[in-house]
Amino acid sequence: MWRFLIRRIVFGVVVLWLVATTVFLLFFAGPADNVARRLAGPRAPIEVVEQIKDTLGLDRPLFTQYLGFLGDLLRGDLGTSFISQTPVSTLILQSLPGTLWLVFGAAVLWMLMGVGGGVLSATKPRSLRDRTLTVLVLAGISLPTFVLGILMIYLALSVFPGTGLQPGPYISPFIDVGAFLSTMVMPWICLAVVQAAVYVRLTRGSMLDTMGEDYIRTARAKGVPERSVTYRHGLRAALTPVITQFGVDVGTLLGGVVVTESVFGLQGIGQLMIRSVRDGDLPVIIGAAILAAAFIVLANILVDVAYSFLDPRVRLA
Amino acid sequence: MSLLEVSGLRVTFATPDGDLQAVRGVSFEVEAGQTLGVVGESGSGKSVSVQALLGLVPGARVEGSALFDGEQLIGMPAERLRRIRGARIGMVFQDPLSSLHPMYSVGRQIAEAVLVHRKVSKDQAWSVARERLEQVGIPAVRVRDYPHQFSGGMRQRVMIAMAMALDPELIIADEPTTALDATVRAQILELLGRLGCALIIITHDLGVIADMADEVMVMYAGKPVEKAGRRDLFRDPRHPYTRGLLNSLPHGKERLQPITGRPPSLLSPPSGCSFHPRCPVRIPRCPIEEPPMLGPDDHPDACWLEVGR
Numbered sequence: 001m002w003r004f005l006i007r008r009i010v011f012g013v014v015v016l017w018l019v020a021t022t023v024f025l026l027f028f029a030g031p032a033d034n035v036a037r038r039l040a041g042p043r044a045p046i047e048v049v050e051q052i053k054d055t056l057g058l059d060r061p062l063f064t065q066y067l068g069f070l071g072d073l074l075r076g077d078l079g080t081s082f083i084s085q086t087p088v089s090t091l092i093l094q095s096l097p098g099t100l101w102l103v104f105g106a107a108v109l110w111m112l113m114g115v116g117g118g119v120l121s122a123t124k125p126r127s128l129r130d131r132t133l134t135v136l137v138l139a140g141i142s143l144p145t146f147v148l149g150i151l152m153i154y155l156a157l158s159v160f161p162g163t164g165l166q167p168g169p170y171i172s173p174f175i176d177v178g179a180f181l182s183t184m185v186m187p188w189i190c191l192a193v194v195q196a197a198v199y200v201r202l203t204r205g206s207m208l209d210t211m212g213e214d215y216i217r218t219a220r221a222k223g224v225p226e227r228s229v230t231y232r233h234g235l236r237a238a239l240t241p242v243i244t245q246f247g248v249d250v251g252t253l254l255g256g257v258v259v260t261e262s263v264f265g266l267q268g269i270g271q272l273m274i275r276s277v278r279d280g281d282l283p284v285i286i287g288a289a290i291l292a293a294a295f296i297v298l299a300n301i302l303v304d305v306a307y308s309f310l311d312p313r314v315r316l317a
Numbered sequence: 318m319s320l321l322e323v324s325g326l327r328v329t330f331a332t333p334d335g336d337l338q339a340v341r342g343v344s345f346e347v348e349a350g351q352t353l354g355v356v357g358e359s360g361s362g363k364s365v366s367v368q369a370l371l372g373l374v375p376g377a378r379v380e381g382s383a384l385f386d387g388e389q390l391i392g393m394p395a396e397r398l399r400r401i402r403g404a405r406i407g408m409v410f411q412d413p414l415s416s417l418h419p420m421y422s423v424g425r426q427i428a429e430a431v432l433v434h435r436k437v438s439k440d441q442a443w444s445v446a447r448e449r450l451e452q453v454g455i456p457a458v459r460v461r462d463y464p465h466q467f468s469g470g471m472r473q474r475v476m477i478a479m480a481m482a483l484d485p486e487l488i489i490a491d492e493p494t495t496a497l498d499a500t501v502r503a504q505i506l507e508l509l510g511r512l513g514c515a516l517i518i519i520t521h522d523l524g525v526i527a528d529m530a531d532e533v534m535v536m537y538a539g540k541p542v543e544k545a546g547r548r549d550l551f552r553d554p555r556h557p558y559t560r561g562l563l564n565s566l567p568h569g570k571e572r573l574q575p576i577t578g579r580p581p582s583l584l585s586p587p588s589g590c591s592f593h594p595r596c597p598v599r600i601p602r603c604p605i606e607e608p609p610m611l612g613p614d615d616h617p618d619a620c621w622l623e624v625g626r
Contacts, residue, residue, distance in 0.1 A: 214415040223403030
């Protein structure tokens with residue numbers, strides 16, 4: 001188990017190193033003047049280009065720059081934004097809580113809805129209940145996030161203004177819980193609904209497979225009540241692919257929930273990314289890309305750990 | 318009164334191609350402490366007929382009568398049937414690896430059988446699990462091991478330990494040795510023979526029948542074709558199908574004589590006697606009229622040749 005975990009961590013570090021190297025080469029390979037011009041943007045005055053060349057040391061050999069880049073990265077120094085002149089790490093730390101809260105809140109919701117719906121669908125296949133859920137799932141999958149988000153904002157502001165729900169930037173729950181909830185509930189639901197649809201389908205399929213297994217018949221043969229057969233025997237085994245998908249999704253979303261954050265004006269990583277791409281703020285783009293990669297690597301390691309808890313065959317192999 | 322009295326059992330599945338009659342009128346009795354062997358080829362309805370009694374065949378329409386200790390099992394409310402399953406009737410299945418839950422330890426799976434039927438503490442249930450494992454020849458220290466850590470024979474022992482956890486009056490063993498090595502087979506049969514409760518062994522292996530059964534029922538295409546005590550069946554097989562089965566076993570230097578043809582489709586079984594297309598001794602009556610069980614009460618068979626005997 002520990003050897004397995006260490007192997008996964010080493011592998012994860014290698015992936016991150018490859019990502020960092022790719023990003024570095026993408027932006028810094030080439031003649032110093034071209035690189036500085038690219039970083040500064042086409043309309044920047046020549047002084048700015050010279051200044052960038054100077055501060056980033058673009059005149060040095062590429063390998064020296066690379067070592068410096070990796071060294072900075074290891075110290076957590078992601079450079080300074082061209083636009084706001086703030087350290088990239090500060091910008092990321094400011095934007096991260098919004099995204100974290102959004103993703104984890106929505107994750108709880110979509111797991112409840114998705115897994116619950118999947119089980120309901122699978123325990124009575126082809127029933128009215130199953131078919132209704134299938135239609136809802138199709139609607140959820142086909143509905144673009146921004147349409148759902150705008151619809152929700154419209155409903156909250158014009159049709160049901162009494163709810164107090166409104167779009168707006170992230171407010172820490174440790175400062176004002178009420179304001180936190182009134183801005184977060186809509187994004188949570190919006191992101192969760194779209195995600196839940198996928199999970200209903202996934203759970204349904206996986207449950208249908210498991211419920212046909214011989215060990216389910218064994219459980220019934222020994223007189224286990226149907227509820228326990230469904231949840232303790234069926235769902236327990238059906239959860240494995242769901243957990244994999246969950247890890248991948250949470251990892252990806254933590255790197256920035258671009259559409260949902262934008263629709264609701266939530267100041268998260270997704271918005272930071274959009275802004276920096278629009279402004280050509282390369283240090284921020286690089287930082288956000290490496291952060292996103294780090295989340296995906298981390299999520300995958302956590303999924304592997306979760307596996308070993310869920311399945312003794314992984315743990316004891 | 319017998320422990321289990323089944324009469325006129327029919328099991329039907331609705332399929333897109335019409336009704337599939339997996340079991341078409343099966344009757345048998347099992348006495349307390351006795352072993353009934355049910356033999357037949359794949360698709361003869363032997364597994365379905367017993368699993369259907371316990372409500373373990375989803376989507377099946379089950380008709381007929383099955384009295385277990387005087388209680389009607391067919392149509393019994395699900396909750397009452399559940400209380401009988403595992404507590405009074407235990408089951409052992411063919412493939413012990415797929416029949417055990419891969420994510421729970423064997424001890425937990427045995428203890429669960431105890432916990433769903435008895436008001437006992439977890440510790441007590443686990444100690445029953447240890448005791449039962451010892452009884453089937455598995456050291457109690459392995460109680461926390463998982464199915465994949467056992468060999469095939471050991472897993473089947475675990476299944477037996479689970480089936481006997483609550484001292485049921487009847488154990489149904491559905492092809493208990495089919496998935497096992499020949500060497501392990503004898504050990505498992507020996508273990509089943511020691512249980513002491515009534516036993517239904519479903520198998521396609523006449524060797525198992527010869528080792529274990531007191532009474533034998535031979536099934537073909539969803540119906541019994543011959544019933545007899547074990548000795549009578551092997552000494553004096555009456556139905557042409559039973560003879561065919563025995564002839565396809567090796568004895569001495571004679572050439573094996575397989576039964577020609579294939580088992581019939583249960584969606585549209587042959588007219589008359591369903592064995593007639595493959596029968597070497599058929600008479601004109603066979604394809605027209607279906608033979609009932611004929612002959613002496615202790616050794617009836619469903620063949621028109623009985624009439625002339």
